[in-house]
Amino acid sequence: xxxxxxxxxxxxxxxxxxxxxxxxxxxxxxxxxxxxxxxxxxxxxxxxxxxxxxxxxxxxxxxxxxxxxxxxxxxxxxxxxxxxxxxxxxxxxxxxxxxxxxxxxxxxxxxxxxxxxxxxxxxxxxxxxxxxxxxxxxxxxxxxxxxxxxxxxxxxxxxxxxxxxxxxxxxxxxxxxxxxxxxxxxxxxxxxxxxxxxxxxxxxxxxxxxxxxxxxxxxxxxxxxxxx
Amino acid sequence: xxxxxxxxxxxxxxxxxxxxxxxxxxxxxxxxxxxxxxxxxxxxxxxxxxxxxxxxxxxxxxxxxxxxxxxxxxxxxxxxxxxxxxxxxxxxxxxxxxxxxxxxxxxxxxxxxxxxxxxxxxxxxxxxxxxxxxxxxxxxxxxxxxxxxxxxxxxxxxxxxxxxxxxxxxxxxxxxxxxxxxxxxxxxxxxxxxxxxxxxxxxxxxxxxxxxxxxxxxxxxxxxxxxx
Numbered sequence: 001x002x003x004x005x006x007x008x009x010x011x012x013x014x015x016x017x018x019x020x021x022x023x024x025x026x027x028x029x030x031x032x033x034x035x036x037x038x039x040x041x042x043x044x045x046x047x048x049x050x051x052x053x054x055x056x057x058x059x060x061x062x063x064x065x066x067x068x069x070x071x072x073x074x075x076x077x078x079x080x081x082x083x084x085x086x087x088x089x090x091x092x093x094x095x096x097x098x099x100x101x102x103x104x105x106x107x108x109x110x111x112x113x114x115x116x117x118x119x120x121x122x123x124x125x126x127x128x129x130x131x132x133x134x135x136x137x138x139x140x141x142x143x144x145x146x147x148x149x150x151x152x153x154x155x156x157x158x159x160x161x162x163x164x165x166x167x168x169x170x171x172x173x174x175x176x177x178x179x180x181x182x183x184x185x186x187x188x189x190x191x192x193x194x195x196x197x198x199x200x201x202x203x204x205x206x207x208x209x210x211x212x213x214x215x216x217x218x219x220x221x222x223x224x225x226x227x228x
Numbered sequence: 229x230x231x232x233x234x235x236x237x238x239x240x241x242x243x244x245x246x247x248x249x250x251x252x253x254x255x256x257x258x259x260x261x262x263x264x265x266x267x268x269x270x271x272x273x274x275x276x277x278x279x280x281x282x283x284x285x286x287x288x289x290x291x292x293x294x295x296x297x298x299x300x301x302x303x304x305x306x307x308x309x310x311x312x313x314x315x316x317x318x319x320x321x322x323x324x325x326x327x328x329x330x331x332x333x334x335x336x337x338x339x340x341x342x343x344x345x346x347x348x349x350x351x352x353x354x355x356x357x358x359x360x361x362x363x364x365x366x367x368x369x370x371x372x373x374x375x376x377x378x379x380x381x382x383x384x385x386x387x388x389x390x391x392x393x394x395x396x397x398x399x400x401x402x403x404x405x406x407x408x409x410x411x412x413x414x415x416x417x418x419x420x421x422x423x424x425x426x427x428x429x430x431x432x433x434x435x436x437x438x439x440x441x442x443x444x445x446x447x448x449x450x451x452x453x454x455x456x
Binding site: 137139155157188196201208213217 | 359362363364365366367368369370373374376377379381382383384385386407409410412413416421422424429430433435436438441442445446449
């Protein structure tokens with residue numbers, strides 16, 4: 001089956017207290033998205049990557065990709081106003097039928113193993129949404145009051161959110177709604193059930209300066225493991 | 229007001245894949261609980277610490293404390309079967325009225341600033357439960373199906389869970405119930421409202437090998453900051 005990773009990297013990076021969008025921050029001397037794109041390219045020989053960047057950063061993205069092995073399998077497109085619109089632009093580049101991975105550009109530590117498991121489950125069930133258990137107790141807070149939630153039922157959601165194209169493409173053809181916070185919610189809105197899969201604790205989203213420190217540490221560990 | 233930190237460190241550490249309970253794992257050459265105890269001792273001149281350890285590790289705890297500045301403000305007691313029983317044993321050591329901080333032994337990166345804020349709020353409102361927002365989307369999963377939760381309402385709960393003794397002591401005099409997963413749930417069960425406060429992302433719970441790596445990194449950063 002054809003495979004496409006739509007890597008969404010349209011954020012402005014304001015939470016990092018940096019003027020560089022976080023997907024371009026350096027990790028071991030290279031921008032985060034270099035590693036994210038590479039993880040997908042290396043996961044399958046026939047994986048194609050659609051990298052969605054803010055319009056002003058497309059040229060910069062091209063420079064980064066120009067250095068990469070397998071660059072012929074990467075297409076860069078300019079994103080839209082919100083994540084929803086960016087994914088929609090990415091989907092214009094794919095052929096059907098296929099399995100589509102929608103992935104956060106700043107989750108650069110995603111493993112080939114997780115990508116493989118998502119692929120297998122999406123093929124079989126139509127979708128695979130990686131998620132991990134919460135380490136801490138969880139409460140729902142509203143109007144100044146809070147109540148405990150059974151922690152065993154809580155799942156923290158990651159990406160790549162992976163779907164068969166015949167589910168994902170129609171979902172992104174509907175009108176945008178407020179509640180569309182990720183691909184799973186977009187797909188549910190057309191009446192499709194989504195299926196979770198076990199994610200990885202290391203598959204973190206780089207959103208704060210601390211996360212970059214963690215990623216750097218993990219990244220060195222992974223490199224040592226590969227070279228060791 | 230008198231101040232007591234009950235530091236609960238009764239876990240067996242099985243999740244770390246280590247035969248050493250995780251509260252004794254080394255960080256910069258010293259056991260985790262050394263740093264946890266020190267953080268509380270240094271936060272206020274009149275802070276007393278009750279360190280609750282598994283019975284077999286009390287002697288080891290005494291060796292660790294023997295090296296510390298302010299060791300005269302530390303009491304070590306043997307814990308009970310569950311966290312609930314361990315906290316109850318710790319509470320036998322306090323005088324009232326006081327403000328009591330109940331803290332996970334493996335959250336060794338807690339800051340003096342958070343301890344101070346918890347104290348102020350507990351004095352004023354009766355309780356202070358530190359919590360942070362979720363970075364990822366959150367779902368509630370049940371019977372193989374899952375549904376999205378409004379992320380802005382989700383709070384990940386940390387410690388020190390801080391209370392005025394006149395609220396916490398009666399709460400721990402009730403019978404144990406299944407749903408007692410932390411101090412906040414124990415206090416709610418006697419009909420008291422609990423009050424959240426903003427926690428800290430760095431105030432992580434060391435439960436997996438990855439967490440130890442992160443803690444080591446953060447710990448070095450903090451030391452560098454202190455040393456200027």
